[in-house]
Amino acid sequence: MKILVVGAGATGGYFGARLAQAGQDVTFLVRPRRAAALRERGLRITGPAQPQDEVITPQLLTADELSHPYDLILLSVKSTALKQALDDITPAVGPDTAIVPFLNGMAHLDELNSRFGTGPVLGGVAKVVTTVDANGDIVRLAPLAAITLGEQNSPTDSPRTQAIHTALTEAGITTTLSPAIVSAMWHKWVFISTLSAVTILMRGSLAAINAVPGGADLGPAILAEAAAVAAAAGYPVPEPELAATTGMVTQTGTLTVPSTSMFRDVESGQPTEVEHIFADLTARARTYGVPTPLLDLVTIQLRVHETQFKH
Incomplete structure (x- = not known):
């Protein structure tokens, strides 16, 4: 081959x-x-x-x-x-x-x-x-x-x-x-967009975010938005996967989940895949009538981040 x-x-x-x-x-x-x-x-x-x-x-x-x-x-x-x-x-x-x-x-x-x-x-x-x-x-x-x-x-x-x-x-x-590979691709999209959104919005590790009052509520809220888009598209995330992702985004203490590549790009001042990961997801959400205020927020934030690379 x-x-x-x-x-x-x-x-x-x-x-x-x-x-x-x-x-x-x-x-x-x-x-x-x-x-x-x-x-x-x-x-x-x-x-x-x-x-x-x-x-x-x-x-x-x-x-x-x-x-x-x-x-x-x-x-x-x-x-x-x-x-x-x-x-x-x-x-x-x-x-x-x-x-x-x-x-x-x-x-x-x-x-x-x-x-x-x-x-x-x-x-x-x-x-x-x-x-x-x-x-x-x-x-x-x-x-x-x-x-x-x-x-x-x-x-x-x-x-x-x-x-x-x-x-x-x-x-x-x-x-x-x-x-069912297309379902698997959708499910990873939900996972990676959730972890990326939490850390990018809060500019910190999951452990640090969840250590402050109210911090542990953010991850599940973003996950619910992303999962709702997948379900509307016909690819609902199975409950065991939702539970596993919830556990990751609400972890406290010693950090066990490394940061996402998109968060590392933001932290190092590099361009991101905002259009492919977040803008496309929120655009599809609008076609299905699914509200995604938190995902919309991270999309706006990253698009502002991208403006520094357009000059």
């Missing part, structure tokens, strides 16, 4: 490295600047959840060098780079190509389907707690590293999802085939 990993950042870099270490034929599609850094330092994985630092010498391509189809494309860019990425990967999409996206939210699935049709496009959910440091190294912050994937329009496995599952599993990646 010839695999193209689009992006060598926190998500694509981590999972792509695992596949390469397992002997898979993996190529990373990256920007010229990232390519130069990776050629100089290699693709490195480090961090508190990493038993020991690791480094691989990755196979790299830039967009102008891409000329033939791949069997599998793992799409792991941020939503702000999605449109350019879709242009870039067009030569890599052949009649037998499978595309598995790892973005949060749902708008990217609409764009992929519009560009390539539903045939090549699978649904995907990646759960990994990583970031990229100033050196360009991937920092693993927690042990969690798992992938869920499935056919968009089929409740059963297919030969291609089975082949992808085998490749990922043999690389030591916890992988699940879902008969």
Whole structure:
């Protein structure tokens, strides 16, 4: 299986490295600047959840060098780079190509389907707690590293999802085939938007927020809004998942849930995925007639944050 990993950042870099270490034929599609850094330092994985630092010498391509189809494309860019990425990967999409996206939210699935049709496009959910440091190294912050994937329009496995599952599993990646992948994508959207909104609105960790009077009420209130949108869309979050997320957003004492990547972007003064994660969610809420005052508030706050990058 010839695999193209689009992006060598926190998500694509981590999972792509695992596949390469397992002997898979993996190529990373990256920007010229990232390519130069990776050629100089290699693709490195480090961090508190990493038993020991690791480094691989990755196979790299830039967009102008891409000329033939791949069997599998793992799409792991941020939503702000999605449109350019879709242009870039067009030569890599052949009649037998499978595309598995790892973005949060749902708008990217609409764009992929519009560009390539539903045939090549699978649904995907990646759960990994990583970031990229100033050196360009991937920092693993927690042990969690798992992938869920499935056919968009089929409740059963297919030969291609089975082949992808085998490749990922043999690389030591916890992988699940879902008969309802779109539901799984919605449920992660609810989860990530809730955790991000709480910490971004309050500019603090969950433990610090819940330690002050009234703080523990905020997370469940935001979760209720996001879950109501998912339910209105036809993808209600199961009660056990709601209970687990409630437990996370109301934790006190020692911090057990790392901050979200969006909160880290805000704290470090970087652009965010506000349009993909929050603006799209609240826009869908309006079409369903679901009130989302807290999610509207974080959308406004992040759009104000984004204005500093438009000059």
